[in-house]
Amino acid sequence: MNIPVNFDYAATTPVDPSVVSDMLPYFSINYGNPSSVHSLGQRAETALEVARSTCANLINTSNNEVIFTSCGTESDNLALRGCALFQRRQSGANEILTTPVEHHAVTRTAQQLQDLYGFELVYLPVDMYGMVDPSEVKKRISKKTTLVSVIYGNNEVGTINPIADIGRICRELEVPFHTDAVQAAAHLSMDMKRDNLNLISVGAHKMYGPKGVGLLGLNMLPGLLPSQTGGGQEFNYRAGTQNIPLIVGMAKAFSLAQEDIDNRNNELISLRDQLISGVLDQIPDAYLTGHPTLRLPNHASFVFSGIDGNRLLIYLDSKGFTCSSGSACKVGSSKPSDVLLSMGLTPELAIGSLRITLGKETTTDQINSLISALELSVQQLRQ
Numbered sequence: 001m002n003i004p005v006n007f008d009y010a011a012t013t014p015v016d017p018s019v020v021s022d023m024l025p026y027f028s029i030n031y032g033n034p035s036s037v038h039s040l041g042q043r044a045e046t047a048l049e050v051a052r053s054t055c056a057n058l059i060n061t062s063n064n065e066v067i068f069t070s071c072g073t074e075s076d077n078l079a080l081r082g083c084a085l086f087q088r089r090q091s092g093a094n095e096i097l098t099t100p101v102e103h104h105a106v107t108r109t110a111q112q113l114q115d116l117y118g119f120e121l122v123y124l125p126v127d128m129y130g131m132v133d134p135s136e137v138k139k140r141i142s143k144k145t146t147l148v149s150v151i152y153g154n155n156e157v158g159t160i161n162p163i164a165d166i167g168r169i170c171r172e173l174e175v176p177f178h179t180d181a182v183q184a185a186a187h188l189s190m191d192m193k194r195d196n197l198n199l200i201s202v203g204a205h206k207m208y209g210p211k212g213v214g215l216l217g218l219n220m221l222p223g224l225l226p227s228q229t230g231g232g233q234e235f236n237y238r239a240g241t242q243n244i245p246l247i248v249g250m251a252k253a254f255s256l257a258q259e260d261i262d263n264r265n266n267e268l269i270s271l272r273d274q275l276i277s278g279v280l281d282q283i284p285d286a287y288l289t290g291h292p293t294l295r296l297p298n299h300a301s302f303v304f305s306g307i308d309g310n311r312l313l314i315y316l317d318s319k320g321f322t323c324s325s326g327s328a329c330k331v332g333s334s335k336p337s338d339v340l341l342s343m344g345l346t347p348e349l350a351i352g353s354l355r356i357t358l359g360k361e362t363t364t365d366q367i368n369s370l371i372s373a374l375e376l377s378v379q380q381l382r383q
């Protein structure tokens with residue numbers, strides 16, 4: 001069986017071998033419960049606190065402001081639900097200010113807060129690249145706002161938002177600011193103080209770490225209501241015995257992702273731009289989605305007119321390349337992505353979306369063969 005060439009690193013990544021070896025002892029030798037008083041427990045507790053301190057440094061906050069969770073999705077859920085409910089209890093504020101280009105972990109949580117808890121959702125407009133204009137935040141933020149949530153680097157179209165500028169506005173008006181940095185933290189330096197962030201979501205499996213672990217970073221946050229109650233773990237914000245091997249793996253993967261960022265990004269950007277110009281030059285009626293330069297270094301996304309994106313994925317898969325349509329739609333339900341529609345694309349064009357994301361293993365040769373396979377697939381589908 002031929003192993004396909006992976007061009008879907010934004011969906012997930014393989015776990016780095018050094019991450020695996022750091023994790024292994026915590027399954028079977030140092031398997032203690034960090035809440036136990038005895039030495040076995042204390043060894044686990046030490047590993048937990050070392051991992052916490054590593055992650056705290058990487059996002060520039062203090063150790064007691066890192067909450068380990070089970071994934072990026074849980075971090076987003078805890079951020080939105082915990083912050084909105086806390087703020088409403090404190091001040092009666094009742095609005096959530098967010099964008100139409102968030103990951104479902106944010107949009108569907110916000111939607112539930114509206115439907116079940118009576119919050120009002122206010123949406124910031126985005127431009128044709130899916131980017132938020134900070135002046136729109138200034139216009140729409142008010143004393144009624146419980147929190148502002150804006151995605152850092154977009155998973156579907158790659159666009160990087162002006163997070164620091166939005167943060168400054170939120171800080172001036174003393175409204176908590178959350179960002180979903182699950183994609184961004186794999187490639188860009190993170191700093192909660194530089195960006196005036198109160199809450200940041202990070203996940204491990206998009207950065208060569210294990211699935212099933214994430215963190216929510218806090219910084220100068222007035223308060224947060226737990227969404228999972230029980231024991232006093234994670235400073236009473238997230239009950240449940242910590243998963244030490246996964247947390248150790250996350251800290252290692254996050255450290256590796258933040259090492260030598262500039263050199264690695266220069267390499268990725270050069271491959272990415274080779275891919276983008278190749279596709280736009282060689283395939284008629286192909287358009288880049290998302291910002292041409294202010295985008296994640298490993299991320300290219302397109303729409304092709306007259307094409308069903310899901311069928312394109314199947315054609316590419318049969319030629320040995322795994323890509324994504326960009327959104328989480330399953331084969332058989334070709335619906336245009338809400339993110340692309342909110343950027344002003346027509347439904348006909350939005351249906352033909354393709355996301356190609358690069359990783360550590362990607363080579364120039366692989367990109368050239370992908371472009372040829374894509375050119376052929378688009379031709380076949382248009383016939």
Ligand SMILES: *Cc1c(COP(=O)(O)O)cnc(C)c1O
Binds near residue numbers: 072105
């Ligand atoms: C993958 C992803 C998530 C969800 O993270 P999981 O760890 O898979 O739950 C949230 N937000 C963004 C932007 C993502 O890319």
